[in-house]
Amino acid sequence: MVGRDRELARVMLLLDDALAGGGRLVLCTGEAGIGKTRLAEEAAASAAARGVPVAWARAADRDSLPPYGL
Ligand SMILES: Nc1ncnc2c1ncn2[C@@H]1O[C@H](COP(=O)(O)OP(=O)(O)O)[C@@H](O)[C@H]1O
Numbered sequence: 001m002v003g004r005d006r007e008l009a010r011v012m013l014l015l016d017d018a019l020a021g022g023g024r025l026v027l028c029t030g031e032a033g034i035g036k037t038r039l040a041e042e043a044a045a046s047a048a049a050r051g052v053p054v055a056w057a058r059a060a061d062r063d064s065l066p067p068y069g070l
């Protein structure tokens, strides 16, 4: 994992908020290959290391899916 310290730290702060009872939603956007999934994987690993349950879901890039169908 090269760089992304700032982004990962920010997500971890939001995780702290969530653990304190304040729900949070993080949207990670960008071009294909820029590192969105990797960042999510790193964040998930850090969360899991703290005992936080992690769930994954995937949506297909198809016209038939409703907006926010996931
Ligand atoms: N910060 C990073 N340091 C090292 N490798 C990275 C980093 N971000 C992404 N990668 C690698 O680059 C490739 C594409 O990243 P990925 O997370 O799949 O992109 P995206 O989900 O945005 O399409 C993967 O092989 C991933 O492991």
Ligand SMILES: [Mg+2]
Pocket (backbone or CB within 6 Å): 036, 037, 038
């Ligand atoms: Mg991806």
